Amino acid sequence: MAEPRPVLEMAGIVKEFPGVRALSDVDFRLFPGEIHALMGENGAGKSTLIKVLTGVYSLDGGTITLDGRSVRIASPLQAQQAGISTVYQEVNLCPNLSVAENIFIGREPTRMGRIQWKRLRREAAELVDRLGLDIDVSAPLSSYPLAVQQLVAIVRSLNTGAGDGEGPGTKVLILDEPTSSLDRDEVLQLFALMRRLKEEGVAILFVSHFLDQIYEVCDRMTVLRNGTLVGEHMVSDLDQVGLVQLMLGKAMGQLDELHEHQLRSDAGDTLVQADGLGRTGGIAPFDLEIRKGEVIGLAGLLGSGRTELARLLFGADQPDTGKVTIGGRRVSMSAPNDAIGAGVAFCSENRKSEGLVPDLTVRENIILALQASRGWTRPIPVAQRDELVAKYIKALDIRPANPEARVGQLSGGNQQKVLLARWLITQPKLLILDEPTRGIDIGAKAEIQKLVVSLSEEGMSVLYIAAELEEVLRLSHTIGVLRDRRLVAQIANGPEITTSRILETIASGEHQ
Amino acid sequence: MSATTQSPTASDSRTPSSSPSRAARLLGDRRLPVAVTALLFLLMYGGGLARYQYYGFAEPQVFLNLFIDNGYLLVAAVGVTFVILSGGIDLSVGSMIGFTTMFTAWLVERQGLPLLVVVPMALAVGAFGGFLMGYVIHNFEIQPFIVTLAGLFLFRGLCLVISKESISISDSTVSSMAQAQASLGVGFLSIGAIVSLVVLAVAFYVLHYTRFGRRVYAIGGNEQSAMLMGLPQGGTKIAVYTVSGFCSALAGLLFTLYIQSGDPLHATGMELDAIAAVVIGGTLLTGGSGYVLGTLFGVLVLGLIKSIIQFEGTLSSWWTKIATGVLLCTFILVQRFMTTRKKA
Numbered sequence A: 001m002a003e004p005r006p007v008l009e010m011a012g013i014v015k016e017f018p019g020v021r022a023l024s025d026v027d028f029r030l031f032p033g034e035i036h037a038l039m040g041e042n043g044a045g046k047s048t049l050i051k052v053l054t055g056v057y058s059l060d061g062g063t064i065t066l067d068g069r070s071v072r073i074a075s076p077l078q079a080q081q082a083g084i085s086t087v088y089q090e091v092n093l094c095p096n097l098s099v100a101e102n103i104f105i106g107r108e109p110t111r112m113g114r115i116q117w118k119r120l121r122r123e124a125a126e127l128v129d130r131l132g133l134d135i136d137v138s139a140p141l142s143s144y145p146l147a148v149q150q151l152v153a154i155v156r157s158l159n160t161g162a163g164d165g166e167g168p169g170t171k172v173l174i175l176d177e178p179t180s181s182l183d184r185d186e187v188l189q190l191f192a193l194m195r196r197l198k199e200e201g202v203a204i205l206f207v208s209h210f211l212d213q214i215y216e217v218c219d220r221m222t223v224l225r226n227g228t229l230v231g232e233h234m235v236s237d238l239d240q241v242g243l244v245q246l247m248l249g250k251a252m253g254q255l256d257e258l259h260e261h262q263l264r265s266d267a268g269d270t271l272v273q274a275d276g277l278g279r280t281g282g283i284a285p286f287d288l289e290i291r292k293g294e295v296i297g298l299a300g301l302l303g304s305g306r307t308e309l310a311r312l313l314f315g316a317d318q319p320d321t322g323k324v325t326i327g328g329r330r331v332s333m334s335a336p337n338d339a340i341g342a343g344v345a346f347c348s349e350n351r352k353s354e355g356l357v358p359d360l361t362v363r364e365n366i367i368l369a370l371q372a373s374r375g376w377t378r379p380i381p382v383a384q385r386d387e388l389v390a391k392y393i394k395a396l397d398i399r400p401a402n403p404e405a406r407v408g409q410l411s412g413g414n415q416q417k418v419l420l421a422r423w424l425i426t427q428p429k430l431l432i433l434d435e436p437t438r439g440i441d442i443g444a445k446a447e448i449q450k451l452v453v454s455l456s457e458e459g460m461s462v463l464y465i466a467a468e469l470e471e472v473l474r475l476s477h478t479i480g481v482l483r484d485r486r487l488v489a490q491i492a493n494g495p496e497i498t499t500s501r502i503l504e505t506i507a508s509g510e511h512q
Numbered sequence B: 001m002s003a004t005t006q007s008p009t010a011s012d013s014r015t016p017s018s019s020p021s022r023a024a025r026l027l028g029d030r031r032l033p034v035a036v037t038a039l040l041f042l043l044m045y046g047g048g049l050a051r052y053q054y055y056g057f058a059e060p061q062v063f064l065n066l067f068i069d070n071g072y073l074l075v076a077a078v079g080v081t082f083v084i085l086s087g088g089i090d091l092s093v094g095s096m097i098g099f100t101t102m103f104t105a106w107l108v109e110r111q112g113l114p115l116l117v118v119v120p121m122a123l124a125v126g127a128f129g130g131f132l133m134g135y136v137i138h139n140f141e142i143q144p145f146i147v148t149l150a151g152l153f154l155f156r157g158l159c160l161v162i163s164k165e166s167i168s169i170s171d172s173t174v175s176s177m178a179q180a181q182a183s184l185g186v187g188f189l190s191i192g193a194i195v196s197l198v199v200l201a202v203a204f205y206v207l208h209y210t211r212f213g214r215r216v217y218a219i220g221g222n223e224q225s226a227m228l229m230g231l232p233q234g235g236t237k238i239a240v241y242t243v244s245g246f247c248s249a250l251a252g253l254l255f256t257l258y259i260q261s262g263d264p265l266h267a268t269g270m271e272l273d274a275i276a277a278v279v280i281g282g283t284l285l286t287g288g289s290g291y292v293l294g295t296l297f298g299v300l301v302l303g304l305i306k307s308i309i310q311f312e313g314t315l316s317s318w319w320t321k322i323a324t325g326v327l328l329c330t331f332i333l334v335q336r337f338m339t340t341r342k343k344a
Ligand SMILES: Nc1ncnc2c1ncn2[C@@H]1O[C@H](COP(=O)(O)OP(=O)(O)OP(=O)(O)O)[C@@H](O)[C@H]1O
Pocket: A017, A018, A020, A022, A040, A041, A042, A043, A044, A045, A046, A047, A048, A049, A089, A399, A400, A408, A409, A410, A411, A412, A413, A414, A439, A441
């Protein structure tokens, strides 16, 4: 088959970090007008390959050819100038600047060196509008939730090099897990955009742990395992089972074995009772009862108030109406400490800004919350501590399985696991998980879901938030449906409840 | 995410964030600290008027003197504002000012060079000193605190290399410039005051209307992100220290004009006054948030404390330091409160 010339070719790429060979002899190529998936488990080296390509990390070996010419890219700026725009895995924007500025900074429209603010804001509003986002572009980025920030990052990357006639225009667009915090509608919007760019001849590199998404938009894929190249395939030639096998290096056990876990309808006593709890601008007052050992899943679209509800139950935001009792005792919820004291743990969706301390080790990060709940004057005995840490590293399959590794150097998915371990180790009565499987590969995802089930069987209550409806449905005893910042229904899970039933409820706002 | 039914409510439910309540919005507004400082200044000025109005406090010239007596501090503080906005710190300011006074006095008095030649030389030396510090901070990834501390000692030491004694300036150009007054009808401004206001205006323009200015805010917000966004964060950082060095040298020239002498001990500790003015003006020490206009009010507040204490007459001048300290503490606490509110 006569293939066109690849726009980008990487050959024999080697990248070493102290003690880890993140990439060894990886080849990768990208054709114009294709959407190419880069696949692999957490820590396989996907993000590293992207960072080597875009000049964040220096190469330890290998060559990069762009448009037939050998290039050396020493910084993200040079990558942009060469026509490669990138959305990195974590949202990497400036929270203190406005949305509009984040989209344009570095390429602001100017006249004689003077930034034209009106034009900048107008153009930013148009770009944001095209993605179907309805936000005020002059508000600081930090005032919006993670998903919106993610979309803003995408808007920025789409606009890099385009428009102002300075750059060559985007030839290669790299999206490292752009969909991890988006809901279905945003994903569809993004896919439509990606397809349009593909028509225009842009080569797109796409990373996602959602296999369905890969099969929906991608043409070709490259699979990595442990920093080595496993193979390059057309998506149409390889089915999901085969792909998973390539990624893991072994066949995957049945994912759905936990499906039929007992949904005890008459579960334990009431653990948490919220009456008329609400916060203006956050979520309308709601009543919610969580029983011991119950898993409550929250379903709803982006911005429907899922996270806001969880934050109220943790005291991260102060409610202005209503009251909460936990285990029969009234809790004031004026600060997270009140909730922690009452046995609530909150695993935030935003691991970068609210969760992990990148410069501390895995062990220190895991132990942080437990130590805080004991008070700093009573250190955990070393032997007990090491045993606990080892146990959770194993249970969640954190890689590298080295408690002394610095968290900042772990792959995105492994960081998420560390955050999860931190809260699991405190053995809370109520565990709030906000998008716990965000950015986690399918193998580990199944492990985490199994863990939630077994925790609930041991009597821990869980409030589970996930964008993926199947996930919510599979795990929850009760499903709380949110819409427009209102808890509109609480549905007892059962065989007759399906994702489409839930979607109907989300759409209509009522459950019959 | 494999639900195939598309939600029919797509349009109305994709408004991800409700607008925060009015009060929350006001508290989160980055301009609030500037407004608070401006209000404080007005209150203090009003208090001064009420208390000393029969002693001449109401004279417009008393107000204008704030600019005349603090012009050099304003210029230095503007430079420091750039550095703090970018997330750094500059401790070399006072020494650089002292050095510039010595350098200028020595060249004018001992070497007989014309002022017109000396001024660009002094500015170039200051900018180059700042550039060097920025270069070291960026290329060797050393804490700005350490590097500029080294700069502090270095330039103070260089003062003594030039001369151990103070050099008073009798050059006629200098004294005529020092005495020049621009009449405003109700009062007058000195050259130093006018230069400082021009510097302020230029800084405002640069920070808000040029790409460089916005990069300063961006690297102060998150340096790592700025790098990943493809902003030349290294060059910006070096430029910021160069600006600060240039401003310090200019402040040094204004100080020379104000005091008409060079002295190895001039402006000792003035970097701290400059930093205090910036912080009181509402700029966050962590970088990325603040306004150069706030710095003006910070300087005015500090200047007003000094003049009120002078009007009081019986108070020792140490009260200036005590009042500054108290204000600084209060403002840092307010900032702390505001940033934690915003995160919650
Ligand atoms: N800065 C760094 N220093 C040291 N090791 C690193 C660094 N960055 C990544 N690594 C290591 O390199 C390996 C590959 O990580 P990478 O982030 O590329 O994984 P990934 O495929 O993107 O995974 P994920 O799906 O979890 O995002 C991991 O073992 C990780 O610990």
